[in-house]
Amino acid sequence: MxxxxxxxxxxxxxxxxxxxxxxxxxxxxxVVAEAQNGKEAIEQAELHTPDLILLDIRMPLMDxxxxxxxxQRMKIPPKLIFTTAYxxxxxxxxxxxxxxxxxxxxxxxxxxxxxxxxxALLPAQIEALKPLQTARxxxxxxxxxRVILVPLNDVIYFRAEQKYVTVRTAEREFLVEDSLxxxxxxxxxxxxxxxxxxxxxxxxxxxxxxxxxxxxxxQTEQQWVAILRGVPETIxxxxxxxxxxxxx
Numbered sequence: 001m002x003x004x005x006x007x008x009x010x011x012x013x014x015x016x017x018x019x020x021x022x023x024x025x026x027x028x029x030x031v032v033a034e035a036q037n038g039k040e041a042i043e044q045a046e047l048h049t050p051d052l053i054l055l056d057i058r059m060p061l062m063d064x065x066x067x068x069x070x071x072q073r074m075k076i077p078p079k080l081i082f083t084t085a086y087x088x089x090x091x092x093x094x095x096x097x098x099x100x101x102x103x104x105x106x107x108x109x110x111x112x113x114x115x116x117x118x119x120a121l122l123p124a125q126i127e128a129l130k131p132l133q134t135a136r137x138x139x140x141x142x143x144x145x146r147v148i149l150v151p152l153n154d155v156i157y158f159r160a161e162q163k164y165v166t167v168r169t170a171e172r173e174f175l176v177e178d179s180l181x182x183x184x185x186x187x188x189x190x191x192x193x194x195x196x197x198x199x200x201x202x203x204x205x206x207x208x209x210x211x212x213x214x215x216x217x218x219q220t221e222q223q224w225v226a227i228l229r230g231v232p233e234t235i236x237x238x239x240x241x242x243x244x245x246x247x248x
Contacts, residue, residue, distance in 0.1 A: 008054050011058075083103075204229045
């Protein structure tokens with residue numbers, strides 16, 4: 001019979017140990033890795049390609065709901081079962097969307113039942129859990145069959161180019177499929193729209209200055225630009241957004 005490879009993600013060591021003990025009494029399962037938060041869960045999933053992840057909802061650094069969204073971008077997404085201490089709001093969300101969960105303390109019989117019916121989650125089911133998550137801390141970039149996590153704190157700006165959005169960090173650029181509008185709604189408290197095609201992280205703006213540029217008609221004109229920490233390029237400020245200069 002095929003072995004079910006399992007990853008346990010929980011920030012509490014006793015909870016992980018208990019699950020390991022429970023699995024030791026179940027045939028044809030193997031715990032291949034453990035993680036203490038959602039970011040570690042994704043890293044371990046990339047290394048070990050588990051069939052199933054038991055994912056705690058409340059974890060530091062990255063919670064289980066955000067981790068689930070990133071895990072769905074893997075080439076072969078693992079199956080997921082959420083674990084939680086009693087949380088009426090979360091449990092209602094699971095039950096309304098036919099998502100399996102295990103209530104702590106986890107019982108052997110309930111665990112075995114969950115394993116028997118484990119299945120892949122649909123994107124709509126993951127989307128339905130978004131109200132349970134804390135603010136997203138990372139972007140997930142699908143690149144060459146891998147999921148790369150980019151911390152939001154490292155993002156200098158988002159720039160719309162054709163159907164993609166470029167994400168700029170000090171090290172390199174990435175492409176994401178989120179729209180600027182979606183990103184502005186989700187992260188508007190940390191971003192400024194300096195141009196209709198560009199959102200810049202406030203924390204990376206070191207100042208503004210006027211420069212002479214060549215416009216679309218090949219004529220020179222004066223334009224305000226934002227000076228950014230960590231990268232040589234500047235971001236032009238549209239006339240409509242120049243009032244923001246006084247707010248920084």
